[in-house]
Amino acid sequence: MFKILKKDKTTNARIAELSTKNGIIETPVFMPVGTIGTVKSLSPFEIYDEGFKIMLGNTYHLFLRPGIDIIKKFGSLRNFTRYKGMILTDSGGFQIFSLAKFAKINDEGVLFMSHIDGETHFFTPERVIEIQEALDSDIMMQLDVFSGHEVSKEIAEKDLDTTINWAKRSMSAKRKDGNLLFLISQGNFFEDLREKSARIMSGFGADGYAIGGLAVGETKEIMFRMLTLSVSNLPENKPRYLMGVGTPEDIINAVSLGVDMFDCVMPTRNARNGFVFTSAGTLNIKNSKYKSEIGPLDPDCGCFCCKNFSAAYVRHAFMTKEIFSQRLLTLHNLYFYQNLILKIRQSIRNGNFLDMLNVINIQKPSSLL
Amino acid sequence: MFKILKKDKTTNARIAELSTKNGIIETPVFMPVGTIGTVKSLSPFEIYDEGFKIMLGNTYHLFLRPGIDIIKKFGSLRNFTRYKGMILTDSGGFQIFSLAKFAKINDEGVLFMSHIDGETHFFTPERVIEIQEALDSDIMMQLDVFSGHEVSKEIAEKDLDTTINWAKRSMSAKRKDGNLLFLISQGNFFEDLREKSARIMSGFGADGYAIGGLAVGETKEIMFRMLTLSVSNLPENKPRYLMGVGTPEDIINAVSLGVDMFDCVMPTRNARNGFVFTSAGTLNIKNSKYKSEIGPLDPDCGCFCCKNFSAAYVRHAFMTKEIFSQRLLTLHNLYFYQNLILKIRQSIRNGNFLDMLNVINIQKPSSLL
Numbered sequence: 001m002f003k004i005l006k007k008d009k010t011t012n013a014r015i016a017e018l019s020t021k022n023g024i025i026e027t028p029v030f031m032p033v034g035t036i037g038t039v040k041s042l043s044p045f046e047i048y049d050e051g052f053k054i055m056l057g058n059t060y061h062l063f064l065r066p067g068i069d070i071i072k073k074f075g076s077l078r079n080f081t082r083y084k085g086m087i088l089t090d091s092g093g094f095q096i097f098s099l100a101k102f103a104k105i106n107d108e109g110v111l112f113m114s115h116i117d118g119e120t121h122f123f124t125p126e127r128v129i130e131i132q133e134a135l136d137s138d139i140m141m142q143l144d145v146f147s148g149h150e151v152s153k154e155i156a157e158k159d160l161d162t163t164i165n166w167a168k169r170s171m172s173a174k175r176k177d178g179n180l181l182f183l184i185s186q187g188n189f190f191e192d193l194r195e196k197s198a199r200i201m202s203g204f205g206a207d208g209y210a211i212g213g214l215a216v217g218e219t220k221e222i223m224f225r226m227l228t229l230s231v232s233n234l235p236e237n238k239p240r241y242l243m244g245v246g247t248p249e250d251i252i253n254a255v256s257l258g259v260d261m262f263d264c265v266m267p268t269r270n271a272r273n274g275f276v277f278t279s280a281g282t283l284n285i286k287n288s289k290y291k292s293e294i295g296p297l298d299p300d301c302g303c304f305c306c307k308n309f310s311a312a313y314v315r316h317a318f319m320t321k322e323i324f325s326q327r328l329l330t331l332h333n334l335y336f337y338q339n340l341i342l343k344i345r346q347s348i349r350n351g352n353f354l355d356m357l358n359v360i361n362i363q364k365p366s367s368l369l
Numbered sequence: 370m371f372k373i374l375k376k377d378k379t380t381n382a383r384i385a386e387l388s389t390k391n392g393i394i395e396t397p398v399f400m401p402v403g404t405i406g407t408v409k410s411l412s413p414f415e416i417y418d419e420g421f422k423i424m425l426g427n428t429y430h431l432f433l434r435p436g437i438d439i440i441k442k443f444g445s446l447r448n449f450t451r452y453k454g455m456i457l458t459d460s461g462g463f464q465i466f467s468l469a470k471f472a473k474i475n476d477e478g479v480l481f482m483s484h485i486d487g488e489t490h491f492f493t494p495e496r497v498i499e500i501q502e503a504l505d506s507d508i509m510m511q512l513d514v515f516s517g518h519e520v521s522k523e524i525a526e527k528d529l530d531t532t533i534n535w536a537k538r539s540m541s542a543k544r545k546d547g548n549l550l551f552l553i554s555q556g557n558f559f560e561d562l563r564e565k566s567a568r569i570m571s572g573f574g575a576d577g578y579a580i581g582g583l584a585v586g587e588t589k590e591i592m593f594r595m596l597t598l599s600v601s602n603l604p605e606n607k608p609r610y611l612m613g614v615g616t617p618e619d620i621i622n623a624v625s626l627g628v629d630m631f632d633c634v635m636p637t638r639n640a641r642n643g644f645v646f647t648s649a650g651t652l653n654i655k656n657s658k659y660k661s662e663i664g665p666l667d668p669d670c671g672c673f674c675c676k677n678f679s680a681a682y683v684r685h686a687f688m689t690k691e692i693f694s695q696r697l698l699t700l701h702n703l704y705f706y707q708n709l710i711l712k713i714r715q716s717i718r719n720g721n722f723l724d725m726l727n728v729i730n731i732q733k734p735s736s737l738l
Contacts (some may be wrong), residue, residue, distance in 0.1 A: 036685070041692045045677075066685040070661050074679070082677055292439050308414075308451055310443070316405070316435040323410040323692050 001180075001207065002239050008353045012231070012258035015348045018208070018239050020138040021178035022078070022086045023053060027239060027260035030251070030341045031056045031088060032268060032334055036065065037081040039268055039334070041327040044083035050303075050331065051338045053085040054138070056263045059131055060092030060099070064116050068134045076136030088139035088263075090243070091128050093184070094212070097146040105145060105162060125166040126173040133176045141210060142170035144184040149217045156188035160197055171204050180207035182241060185230045189218060194226050198233030208239035211259070215245045224253060231257050248277070248340050249360045255344055256357050267337045271329035274318055277336040285329065290315045303335035304328070370549075370576065371608050377722045381600075381627035384717045387577070387608050389507040390547035391447070391455045392422060396608060396629035399620070399710045400425045400457060401637060401703055405434065406450040408637055408703070410695040413452035419672075419700065420707045422454040423507070425632045428500055429461030429468070432490075433483050437503045445505030457508035457632075459612070460497050462553070463581070466515040474514060474531060494535040495542040502545045510579060511539035513553040518586045525557035529566055540573050549576035551610060554599045557582060563595050567602030577608035580628070584614045593622060600626050617646070617709050618729045624713055625726050636706045640698035643687055646705040654698065659684045672704035673697070 004016045018025045032039045032047060034055040039047050047055055057077055062068075066080075074080040077087055096103045101113035109124035125143045132140035143166050145159040167183045174181050183206040187193035201209060211230040214223050227242065234240055241261035242254050251262055267277065274285040278298035283290075285297075296306035297314060305314060305328040317325035347353040373385040387394045401408045401416060403424040408416050416424055426446055431437075435449075443449040446456055465472045470482035478493030494512045501509035512535050514528040536552045543550050552575040556562035570578060580599040583592050596611065603609055610630035611623050620631055636646065643654040647667035652659075654666075662680035674683060674697040686694035716722040 036689045036691060037682070038686065038691060038693050043693055043696070061689075065689055066660065066681065070681055070685070073661055073663060073681070080679070080682055080685075082682070291435065292442055294442060310449070312435065312439055312442070313406070313449055313451070316439070316449075317407065320405045320430075320434055322405060322407060323695060324407050324412055326692060327412070327696075 002237065004237070006348060008256075008348050009351065010354045011256040011357065013255045013344075013348050013353050014258065014260070015345050016239070016260060018260075020086050020180060022138050025054050025086060026345065028251075028255050028341055028344050029054060029261050030337050031261065031263040032337075033058075033263055033265045034081075034083070036061050037077060038083070039330065040272065041268075041323065041330045042334075044081050046331065047334075048084045050334050051342075052334070055083055055085055055087055057081075057087050057089045057135065057137065058092070058095065059089045059128060059135070059141075060095035062089070062135060063092065063121075063131055064114050068131055072134050078136065086138040087135070089132050089135055089137040089141065091132070091141040091143045091184070092123060093141075093144040094146050094244075096123065097148070105159075107162065107165070109143070110145075125169040129170055129173040129175075129181070133174075133179060136176075137179060139180045139182055139208070140174075142167050142181065142183050144186060144212055146213055146216075147186075147188050149189075151188060153188075153190050153193070156190055156193055160186050160188070160193050164197065164200055167201055167204055167206075171206065182206055182208040182210050182239075184210045184212040184243070185234060186213050187226070187230065188213060189222060189226060191225070191229055194229040195233050198230045202233065202235050206238070208241060208261075209234045210241040210243050210261075212243045214242070215250075220250075223250075224257075227254060227259070228257055231259060248337075251340065252344065252357055252360050255348075256353070267333035268330050271333040272326045274329065276329060277333050285311075285315050285318050285325075297332060298336075301332065301335065303332045305332040305335075371606065373606070375717060377625075377717050378720065379723045380625040380726065382624045382713075382717050382722050383627065383629070384714050385608070385629060387629075389455050389549060391507050394423050394455060394630075395714065397620075397624050397710055397713050398423060398630050399706050400630065400632040401706075402427075402632055402634045403450075403452070403456075405430050406446060407452070408699065409641065410637075410692065410699045411703075413450050415700065416703075417453045419703050420711075421703070424452055424454055424456055426456050426458045426504065426506065427461070427464065428458045428497060428504070428510075429464035431458070431504060432461065432500055433485050437500055441503050447505065455507040456504070458501050458504055458506040458510065460501070460510040460512045460553070461492060462510075462513040463515050463613075465492065466517070474528075476531065476534070478512070479514075494538040498539055498542040498544075498550070502543075502548060505545075506548060508549045508551055508577070509543075511536050511550065511552050513555060513581055515582055515585075516555075516557050518558075520557060522557075522559050522562070525559055525562055529555050529557070529562050533566065533569055536570055536573055536575075540575065551575055551577040551579050551608075553579045553581040553612070554603060555582050556595070556599065558587060558591055558595060560594070560598055563598040564602050567599045571602065571604050575607070577610060577630075578603045579610040579612050581612045583611070584619075589619075592619075593626075596623060596628070597626055600628060617706075620709065621713065621726055621729050624717075625722070636702035637699050640702040641695045643698065645698060646702050654680075654684050654687050654694075666701060667705075670701065670704065672701045674701040674704075 035058045103112040128143040144163045147159040185198045187197040242259045279300040290311040293311035376383045404427040472481040497512040513532045516528040554567045556566040611628045648669040659680040665675035
């Protein structure tokens with residue numbers, strides 16, 4: 001199910017293939033975030049055509065709107081959205097603890113109030129699997145507890161124990177064949193808890209393992225220390241998914257530690273705010289120097305935006321709040337991320353991934369990409 | 370330049386071809402409104418691919434943003450926007466009098482304050498031609514005075530005399546060959562002024578004539594009385610363009626009077642507000658009955674939205690404020706309008722336009738379309 005094709009000699013980077021019932025995912029992979037069924041401003045066809053064969057959907061959001069009964073009528077989230085690729089759905093854990101109006105945990109599950117209409121709902125690990133099976137996600141995630149950035153070790157350990165307990169229950173709850181289930185390694189920012197979490201969960205025989213609770217405000221140094229502890233205690237022969245990360249540099253560094261899968265709103269959210277990734281570094285489309293720029297945003301880019309439109313036109317559309325500008329910039333930034341992933345894979349294949357890693361640790365990664 | 374191919378036997382409807390330097394426009398024609406260079410939410414390619422070979426640009430908006438110096442760097446608005454079709458630009462008259470913070474007319478021109486940054490600008494008929502020549506519009510419109518809905522006959526006549534004077538000056542100001550210039554017949558809601566305007570301007574030998582100042586709040590009955598007086602006093606061998614109109618019924622009725630060209634924000638603005646034109650009548654996507662509708666918005670529609678997505682998905686995307694929903698609905702409504710125009714042309718060609726006209730005057734036009 002997870003076939004490692006090549007391991008890098010000097011780092012823990014690897015290229016692999018993950019088989020799902022709807023197709024094979026090459027890793028390392030970046031999954032764009034399609035919260036309610038499509039990446040904001042794009043059509044599901046555009047996402048697929050940019051080379052993204054797997055997209056993220058959000059269980060919390062989809063449960064609230066349109067609701068699982070609607071999705072059931074279509075048989076799957078894929079049928080509902082018409083996205084031709086594969087879909088990974090997160091469990092909603094992160095949203096419940098960061099977005100919902102309140103969240104009360106007990107051993108059984110978590111009670112929360114919808115941020116949309118204030119209605120209360122109760123999620124258990126079993127219910128979350130059931131919802132994701134109704135979405136027919138290619139990859140389902142367990143319900144976990146996200147404790148936040150600054151909590152005591154006592155709370156962190158209690159939350160971790162709940163997450164471990166829920167991991168076990170999720171494994172038992174799974175009923176459908178073919179839909180993969182990933183567990184989420186947590187442990188907050190405590191080294192021994194990170195180790196404990198990864199070690200215990202590795203024994204549960206899941207289809208893959210995520211590393212959660214990172215990139216939530218901590219320094220990069222702490223993030224990578226925690227990540228290293230998680231990754232090094234997870235099974236080598238299973239896919240490892242770093243949730244919600246990150247910058248191009250973060251991705252290259254995490255790949256070197258042995259991470260295979262990523263998702264992040266960065267390319268898409270930044271696009272909607274006018275922040276653009278280019279081969280010459282990041283730029284802000286609002287900068288007046290692009291006002292009369294006849295050339296594209298990035299002369300070395302082959303995306304729909306850069307192949308067709310001048311920076312001046314994109315800036316004009318952005319400054320006049322034309323929706324089309326968000327689509328252009330989203331397509332551009334996603335193309336940049338896809339290109340980054342292709343270069344990472346290529347460099348592992350060619351045995352020169354270390355060069356790529358060295359470059360980002362000396363200079364801006366943009367000069368490389 | 371304007372070749373009438375067929376006249377309807379029982380009404381004043383006709384099909385014709387209008388030649389511009391960038392191509393031939395078949396009439397009757399509906400031109401989508403691309404205020405700042407593209408139709409909101411769509412790419413210029415999508416507009417063209419939906420069959421719209423001519424689009425409207427807005428001189429007032431483009432003058433303010435990005436500014437004419439920027440467009441000059443690209444040689445034309447077409448080059449700037451990458452729209453492959455032809456472009457008609459309005460003169461800005463309507464926006465100056467309806468959108469700008471204030472507008473003071475004297476014989477020479479009009480002083481106004483930008484609604485964007487409060488800066489004052491002075492437009493003369495000559496300056497407006499110069500701007501449109503910089504945009505390199507296929508069809509340019511004269512600067513006119515829009516008096517609004519409820520003014521005295523004295524003011525209406527004064528404004529009309531200014532518009533007539535500016536029409537004359539616009540004709541003299543035109544310098545470039547190939548860019549067509551249309552004059553705008555006004556006259557507010559006074560029958561004799563409508564007649565006077567059309568009659569005098571007909572003598573100026575313009576490339577085409579617009580009817581302006583209608584659909585601004587008056588009843589349909591008054592609108593059509595005024596329109597009839599304008600149209601019947603304009604030359605038969607020149608294109609007639611009814612500005613800012615309208616509903617499908619309005620368009621069919623106006624075609625029967627001899628109008629050739631239309632523009633309106635209705636299909637596009639309605640789309641963004643969730644109002645959808647279908648062969649079974651108009652619908653509001655917010656209606657909960659579409660919540661679990663597996664079929665498309667309109668089973669008889671062949672647009673990108675209806676061919677690919679369920680009404681339930683479109684509603685879900687709309688209710689969750691996904692930008693993509695606006696694009697889907699805009700494409701759908703424009704497809705409906707394009708289809709309407711094609712049916713009008715076909716019925717004139719086949720000699721049964723009267724049937725089409727009769728149907729809309731007895732029942733909802735939607736049942737026909």
